[in-house]
Amino acid sequence: MVDISRSWRRSRVLRITLIALGGALLMALAVLIFRWTVAISRQSADEQLRAALSKVLETNGERGLLEMAGVPVNDIFYGDSGVTLFQGGEASWNYSADELQNIAVYEKVNRSVVHITTIIGNTAGFLNMVPDQGMGSGVILSKTGYILTNTHVIEDAASLSVRLHDGTSVPARLVGMDQENDLAVIKIEPTEQMSLMPIVFGSSANVKVGQKVIAIGNPFGYDRTMTIGTISGLGRPVSDGKGQVIMGMLQTDAAINPGNSGGPLLNSKGEMIGINTSMYSVSSGAQGISFAIPIDTAIAAIPELISTGKVARGWIDIVPVQLNQSIASYAKLDVSAGILISQVTAKGKAEKAGLRGGTQRVKYGDEVIYLGGDIITGINGVDISTFEDMYSALMQTKPKDEVTITIDRKGEKKAVIVELVERTAENVALIVR
Structure with a gap:
């Protein structure tokens, strides 16, 4: 009888324990289901809110979105490091973000800009006549006194002087000119008292219209x-x-x-x-x-x-003509874009390489060109459609460099290796547009 009573009590305790565990599991499961349901609801609400905010942003912009949130904004500046906001009424700020940016740029750069004065002609001229005087600007390249400017600012100058940001004027001398690109470098001899501020270079490769x-x-x-x-x-x-x-x-x-x-x-x-x-x-x-x-x-x-003192660049010794639809139609060509070789320089590098000029003399505007020559369509694997393409493809080359030129010769494609000559203002001026 005692053994039966003990067994019954143990069985009862076990049942109670199992029921309690089951209840706890059900409670835990209920909590999980509740939280999951709440999370789904919140996610759905967040998605709806995000969609609504995106619509406000699309319609009214960042300013409208912020003002909808109760943040009054007078100006917004977008920069590489983020967004700058100017809040509050107009009485609470002195400069807009754009104005502060302009001020910062000027304060950073203005001391790197110099005033160049040129004297054209002999200062001891006939009857002590006053020589012509010119002026321009320049930028400091180095603390050693190199300055970049335009060729047309300093060419034909008998003497040069540079005025720094503090009003100091010093003589300068010409170092080199790149007339093709209207660039020149001049130099001053800085004293120990001078504090030259070189300009900081950016890049023109990523410049965008509207910037x-x-x-x-x-x-x-x-x-x-x-x-x-x-x-x-x-x-x-x-x-x-x-x-x-x-x-x-x-x-x-x-x-x-x-x-x-x-x-x-x-x-x-x-x-x-x-x-x-x-x-x-x-x-x-x-x-x-x-x-x-x-x-x-x-x-x-x-x-x-x-x-x-100069820049030597490579060039093809030909008389190039900018091909267009009018010339292509008249000459019954298979291509309408590229550089037509009107003539090759006699006994030049291009002629030696096998490039051919035209033989049919025609009047084209104020120019005389020759049809029937090779048409350049590529240089070193770069497609050539315009003179600008040709210029860019040869920009980094030097005289005596060899380039592979793709040509169209009466409908047949050929590749010709040509040694380049030095590009001069005279041979670039031969281009016919």
Whole structure:
């Protein structure tokens, strides 16, 4: 009887224990299901909120989204490191983010800009006549006194002087010129008291149309004047007024006036992305289109200008014609893009390599060209459709370099290896557009 009672009690305890465990498991499962349901609800609510906020952002922009959240915003600045907001009423701030950025760029860069004065002619001229005087801008390249400017600022100058940001004037000498790209390097001899501030180079490779740019120079003699605009075009061919075309120019609507030439065109970080060089205007004011040489072009030229005084580049000794649909239709060609070889230089490198010029003499505008020659469609694997393509493909080459030129010869494709000659203003001027 005792054994039966003990067994019954143990069985009862076991049943109670199992029931308690089962209840605990059910409770835990219920809690989990509840939390899972809540999480799903929250996720759904978050997704709905995210979709609603995205719609507000798309419709009203960042400012509208922030103001909807109760954050009044006067200005927003977008930068590489994030977003800067200016909050509160107008009385609570002095400068917008854009203004602060402009101020910071000017304070960073203006001491790197110099005023260049040129004396044209002999100062001891006939009857002591006053010689012509010119002016322009330049940027400091190094603490040792090298300065970058435009060729047209300093060419034909009998003497040069440079005025620094603190008003100090010192004589300068010409180091080298790249007339093809309107670039020149001059040098001053800094004293121990001078504190030269070299410019910071950026890159022109990633410049975009619509990007804000800042120009600093000396228009009409007003030292280190700052103007602001945007990049309005890329890769522009611009005539220098002497029949030579400078390729790949940056186009901007920033005001550029006489005296700005040689000064820097800057990005929002204060890095130089171009060298201001010319202005095209329909009036005598600054309401026109301005141009700057891409800084990457200058960076490639500066070391050679300093070491040798010039830049030697490779070229194909031919008379090239920009092929177009009109010429292609008239000559019944299979291709309508590329560089037609009108003539090859007699006994030159191109002729020696086997390139052929034309034989059919025709009048093309004010020029005489020869049809029937080879058509260049590629250089070193790069497709060539325009003169700009040809110029770019040969930009980094040197005289005596060999390049593989793909040609179309009466419908047949050929590859020809050609030794390059030195590119000069004279042979570039032979291009027929």
